[in-house]
Amino acid sequence: MEASNILLGVVGKTNVGKSTFFSAATEIDVPIENRPFVTIDPNVGVTYVRRMCPHVELGLPSCNASNSICRLGWRFIPVKIVDVAGLVPGAHEGRGLGNKFLDHVRRADALLLVVDASGSTDEEGRPVKPGSYDPVEEVKQMVFEIEEWMFNIIARDWDKLARFIDTGGALDVPGALAQRLSGLGILKNHVVKALETTGLESKRLTSWDRGDLRVFVSELRRVAKPIVIVANKADVPVAEDNVRRLREEFKGVPVIPTSSLAELMLRRASAKNMVEYMPGDGDFKVVGSPPRDLVRALERIRDLVLRKWGSTGVQEALNEAVFKTLDNIVVYPVEDHVKLTDKQGRVLPDALIIPRGSTARDLAYRIHTDLGETFLYAINAKTKQRVGESYRVNDGDIIKIVAAAARKA
Ligand SMILES: Nc1nc2c(ncn2[C@@H]2O[C@H](COP(=O)(O)OP(=O)(O)OP(=O)(O)O)[C@@H](O)[C@H]2O)c(=O)[nH]1
Ligand SMILES: [Mg+2]
Known part of the structure; x- marks a missing residue:
């Protein structure tokens, strides 16, 4: 039995750690480098959301998890995730790699918007001194690029569709719109909500101006492609202030501080049996006698990430998207x-x-x-x-x- 059909899309500016997040979440090796546009082809994989296994709650000694995994009393349930090429401001006009590759997140139920909370990459993803670029601006720009991408797809044959619906071609207006937008994973209930919130439900489609269409697309993005802000590189000290600012600025949107790099290191060390660690844990235990460099790096992770934020945030971001944002x-x-x-x-x-x-x-x-x-x-x-x-x-x-x-x- 398939555990879910959920797809999470990892999106954001170039060189902010999208592939690091993806690799940490899926344990799939993908190219990661400190320069823009390393990822070109999409990476698709499976990651897990974490819940307490009911066998623990019921006092049973164990279970026989089959479509999911039970590890030390925690149930890890698979969901799909896709990592795509990075954006830069103006991507919708073809800057950088453009935004066509967002087509690979068309089916995504929610977007993990990875931003550089340490402010150590400029608009174009070039490395700069930590704290010199503002992640609040980055979120605004990325949301704009994502909405432009949706807008262009929707606007493409809007006039024709509007005429068809208004001349009685479809009785069920939201249904007809949803059918037309189904390639973007948009459902009828998303359209109904967006029409309601924008007050456009009572306006004939042929009398919408471009401004109306923009407002509608923005709202549709909010309901059909909800965002979790993944405030990455939270291991860099200046990130703390930026996380606070992101939370202040984007009330109602979850902001999860993460260190994808820390998660990746912990998972790799765990795969080599050098630490006892499960995704989402607030601490780890070194086992055996790993190389001194590794132990030192792990101790830094404990100080800069786990003690400060409670966890690396990667698991929290996944759980947040699936259970809170998507309300499953x-x-x-x-x-x-x-x-x-x-x-x-x-x-x-x-x-x-x-x-x-x-x-x-x-x-x-x-x-x-x-x-x-x-x-x-x-x-x-x-x-x-x-x-x-x-x-x-x-x-x-x-x-x-x-x-x-x-x-x-
Ligand atoms: N300090 C720190 N660095 C990180 C973190 N996550 C990623 N990085 C670094 O950021 C750089 C870019 O990482 P990638 O995962 O390749 O970034 P991306 O967003 O996929 O980049 P493109 O595919 O090129 O758009 C690499 O040098 C990573 O090691 C983190 O949590 N903390
Ligand atoms: Mg990448």
């Missing part, structure tokens, strides 16, 4: 609600990421169309209660679906 929950479907096993007797094998507000029937559909179509009722394994199709699944629920299709099978 985790549910554990089982076949046997007493033993908490699947058909093969595996304990709590699957973790599914689903939108908050999903019903028991939505969950059934998510597992299998047949289960959704022939849904009878569900059992909440924690309370042992039978629940109906409209039961809203809670975060962490363990659910058995009872369906006619499954009975026959």
